[in-house]
Amino acid sequence: MAVTIKDVAKAAGVSVASVSRALNGRDNVTDETRHRILDAASKLRYRPNDAARSLITRRTRTIGAVLPDLHGEFFSELIRGIDVAARAQGLHLLVSSSHGDADEATAAIRSMQGRVDGLLVMSPHVDASFLHESLPEALPAVLMNAPPEPSRFPTLNLDNHGGAFAMTRHLLARGCRRIAMIGGPAGNLDADERRRGWLDALAAASLARDALLLDGDFSEESGHAAGLRIAALARRPDAVFAANDMMAVGCLIALAEHGVHVPGEIALAGFDDVPIARYVTPQLTTVRVRIADLGRAAFNRLVAELEAPGTLPVRSEVLPCEIVVRASSGTT
Amino acid sequence: MAVTIKDVAKAAGVSVASVSRALNGRDNVTDETRHRILDAASKLRYRPNDAARSLITRRTRTIGAVLPDLHGEFFSELIRGIDVAARAQGLHLLVSSSHGDADEATAAIRSMQGRVDGLLVMSPHVDASFLHESLPEALPAVLMNAPPEPSRFPTLNLDNHGGAFAMTRHLLARGCRRIAMIGGPAGNLDADERRRGWLDALAAASLARDALLLDGDFSEESGHAAGLRIAALARRPDAVFAANDMMAVGCLIALAEHGVHVPGEIALAGFDDVPIARYVTPQLTTVRVRIADLGRAAFNRLVAELEAPGTLPVRSEVLPCEIVVRASSGTT
């Protein structure tokens, strides 16, 4: 049916071994025969069979990305970062997403086994330790947004704590004293760290006792609900720090609906710097995370592991965040 | 090394053939032996080797998605739609992107050959006919946003013309008479169709001669530039229809900077209904396209082809759009 290495060998009048050598750029082939082989190959439009190749080489030249979801700007950026890094290395990218819980993620990982040379896993759930058992011993993997603690795997995290700490300091520096936070979903590591950063900054200013924490789940709706609660408060905070931008936006809308002026009466800040942050009125002060960088860095770490298995120290890296001050925490 | 089918066979005291049969759910195996085999397999944590399997079955249980880019909400949604459909079928998804031109896309397609059972290709370039030659004869493929014309492949398109036509009619119905358009990049099929829909609607109202078309390339910046030009016009249009939302947003900002009131002085509409459309002030009237549906529909069409190769008619489908009226084309 399809043209195989044998056909090329026959056409070039050599053995399959020589064809294989020529095509893989080994040096022990005469220039003349190599040329003849390449000629025949392109004439026949020969394409090596990847299945056969990876059967024997035990390499797929593919890496897998296991993500909790694909929705929204965040994952779009992340995949993009991974993708450009992968294509630069000539590696393929297998994606799998929509994993509400660790079970689904486990299933995804299992089904990828054997199809990929390595895995990029994002699992912002606290039950991520679960994953360690389901990750096959031999398969290199890099974790993203995972608890850095007891891992056999290198881990890359955003500096959630640092970003939140810096943002809270910024709000304090702007004169705010009652800085409320809208928290993220329970059991989400990023959310936990952001909350911790906020609280630590308050504590450093001896304001922790006053701290007001409102429930949220990263959705715009939950931010809106929190905004309503804030608007109804007798004694309102003078700043609100939402654990992500979408909640900040929801909160902003709720406050606007109740005639609460931002930043005049309440300063507002988010986290992530999604594109929408620049388009709301007033523009949203937020913490920028270089998401594509995170993807690229994780990928590169994985490639390093693939190239020199077991030689690199398993360590946990933290990518810095940067605060972006816009009108929502501005002067007026 | 890894546990193979032979190990399972040995452990269960049967031949490899029986193991294969049991695991693949063939009926010609005793319940008793099947049970013994399944037991042994799970005890050994056996995972079939996909490479070996696809080598002989000539199936990879993977489909490839070749996209021009991964950036932004649009592709995020698209991949998401494809991904959920794929996981429902137990198929894997291989993605490849960042194809500025047809050459790169061709390279991507070639490199996917043999790794996938079928291909989902989005190529909004007019030079897409190029692709036909590089797509291997035997590989099923479904095209998205491609010229429906001379294709061996089924094609799914958004109803760009219909959406633009309907939106222009809406603006006309609101009393606008001088409806300018900010066009998309040259050679982009979606952009062409949207422009055509706009022009046809104007022609139907005998207003085509007046039609003002401004250059754009789908970027926010180009929309902003167009907005500046409009603001500077002696005789301004009373409505602007941008070929996508990001340009509409850019235009909106430019107009705001020059104190042109939207929708008071100029009504504004976009296309795509990206999330940002709801967050700008005023909220943006736009054409909603169910992007995830597009992905899912294309995927399903591909699966149909995979299951019954060559039996389905090669036809071109068009997915409807729906206009969403918000404040930017509102009464005030």
Add this chain to the structure above:
DNA sequence: CCGCATAATGTAAACGTTTACATCCACTCG
């Protein structure tokens, strides 16, 4: 009881590569 259909299981070939090893050949050097 014998042969025969039927069902369960085993044997081995095939899939298309890569690669260890064998072979061959042309030199070089003593």
Add this chain to the structure above:
DNA sequence: CGAGTGGATGTAAACGTTTACATTATGCGG
């Protein structure tokens, strides 16, 4: 001029499955 050397090439095994075909066991009708 012959043995040795080394480089190019060929041969064949191996990778881990699936599956056509062969074999064996089982039950049944004559």
